[in-house]
Amino acid sequence: MRIPLLIGNWKMNKGPSETAELVEGLLAALEGISGVDVGIAPPFVSLHAAKGALVRPPMVLLGAQNCHWAESGAFTGEISPSMLAECGCSFAILGHSERRQFFGENDSGVSKRAHALLKAGMVPVVCVGETLDEREAGAHLEVVEKQLTASLEGIEAGSLGRVVIAYEPVWAIGTGKTASPEQAQQMHEHIRKILIKLGGAAVADGIRILYGGSVTPDNAAILLKQPDIDGALVGGASLDAQKFASIVRFSV
Numbered sequence: 001m002r003i004p005l006l007i008g009n010w011k012m013n014k015g016p017s018e019t020a021e022l023v024e025g026l027l028a029a030l031e032g033i034s035g036v037d038v039g040i041a042p043p044f045v046s047l048h049a050a051k052g053a054l055v056r057p058p059m060v061l062l063g064a065q066n067c068h069w070a071e072s073g074a075f076t077g078e079i080s081p082s083m084l085a086e087c088g089c090s091f092a093i094l095g096h097s098e099r100r101q102f103f104g105e106n107d108s109g110v111s112k113r114a115h116a117l118l119k120a121g122m123v124p125v126v127c128v129g130e131t132l133d134e135r136e137a138g139a140h141l142e143v144v145e146k147q148l149t150a151s152l153e154g155i156e157a158g159s160l161g162r163v164v165i166a167y168e169p170v171w172a173i174g175t176g177k178t179a180s181p182e183q184a185q186q187m188h189e190h191i192r193k194i195l196i197k198l199g200g201a202a203v204a205d206g207i208r209i210l211y212g213g214s215v216t217p218d219n220a221a222i223l224l225k226q227p228d229i230d231g232a233l234v235g236g237a238s239l240d241a242q243k244f245a246s247i248v249r250f251s252v
């Protein structure tokens with residue numbers, strides 16, 4: 001039994017003062033919901049404010065939107081996993097398509113970051129997904145298999161079970177277009193099969209695979225009902241406490 005996981009990716013929104021307000025609203029909106037793990041990934045500079053506001057139940061996990069693979073050193077502008085852990089983070093999103101598209105990140109960097117997070121006792125949330133051109137060319141399954149295999153390279157079965165995967169078709173992120181439940185389920189099933197190859201059936205069966213791409217309260221129910229969709233990575237709608245809480249409610 002996989003416990004659903006819903007993560008809000010705040011992207012470059014909400015500075016420290018707005019963060020405290022949104023967290024307060026979120027905790028109130030989530031009250032009474034159980035049987036689901038919920039996380040938020042605010043900008044780095046807002047992590048401290050978020051941690052300060054996450055002081056009462058329900059429990060909400062704190063995470064970052066990226067990290068570096070080194071422990072410390074001459075990497076101007078970067079943040080290490082242990083620094084994030086010290087700020088209260090238990091996970092970090094890796095390889096988001098916006099990082100790949102605008103900042104040149106690639107699968108080998110994702111793999112290095114994933115190893116570093118696991119070493120620090122944290123959870124990597126590894127994002128994969130095809131572009132519209134790749135889907136229209138019928139290459140989506142192959143593209144995601146390559147991304148996933150390279151991003152998880154060298155992670156042993158023992159640690160693989162701690163990883164979370166987020167399938168985010170690039171054409172569905174922030175566009176208002178969502179993959180149909182059938183398209184999403186087909187890809188999630190495909191990802192589960194790849195995870196079986198990488199870590200065996202027992203490990204793959206425990207790994208949570210999240211769907212991301214314009215998830216809203218209007219489409220969450222049907223997506224989250226699919227057998228291999230174990231939660232969602234939510235961008236835009238996670239900036240509204242009521243909307244995000246409604247999505248969370250559909251997962252239980």
Ligand code: PEP
Pocket residue numbers: 009011168172173174175176212213214215233234235236237
């Ligand atoms: C995301 O940023 O991971 C995302 C899925 O964004 P949105 O929900 O806004 O499409």
